[in-house]
Amino acid sequence: MSDTVKGTAERYGIQREHRPLWVEEPARRHPLPDPVRTAAVRALIIISVTLIEAMVAFLCTMAESWPAFPMVISSVASTVVATWAVVDVWVTRQVWNQRYGVVSEPSSTARALRRERRARRRAERRALREQERIRRRGGAGQLSHP
Template sequence: MGVTRRTDRAARRGRLPDEVRSAAVRAWISFSFTLVSVMVTLLASLADGWLFVPAVLVTALGFFASTWCLLEIWIARQIAAQRVWSSDAHPAWTPQGGPGRPPRGHRPRPA
């Protein structure tokens, strides 16, 4: 009856490249550790304990690491997209890099 299953949509979409998947896993791990350190910082501030200052420093480093991981995901996706559009024989920055993506505004001429 035309019911679309989740596996059908996932099969159409394709699989992420290994570099992107591993970068996403690192980002989730970094984010989870940052979230735990935020909770430790909050509890240390409420308890007025000695652990507050080191917890703030660890939280700041975790925030930086999470931002770095998100940037890594973005770069890995751009590299994977460039790899798909370029030829295997030549790098993408050389003029003989294969057909690749047509330039913007390019329309094929009618025969």
């Protein structure tokens, strides 16, 4: 800051506030894990090369130039490799999620539902046992209708 501007600010009692150049904001989504990011970058490079190759093959074909046939064959092979690279990203992501992803724990509502279901089954079994016991005794102790 020059002396004149500094002197003017001091003369009028203006204090300069320090503002950071940027403000860090939390990311909306978590960044990709390293292995997945590596596979994605690799796939992106391969896809870019494939698209460039396909464009060159197209232009060579339009110009009826001699490299047209080798470029077409090369771009077909590159398309297969690019597809493989995209599948690699997908598989790497799935494997990472399976190994290091969120630990699945049942929520409290699921636990409560399971508890209720168990209690219901227990009550049904108890009722069945009671019916069997009554039947074994030949109906003794039963008031009127089953």
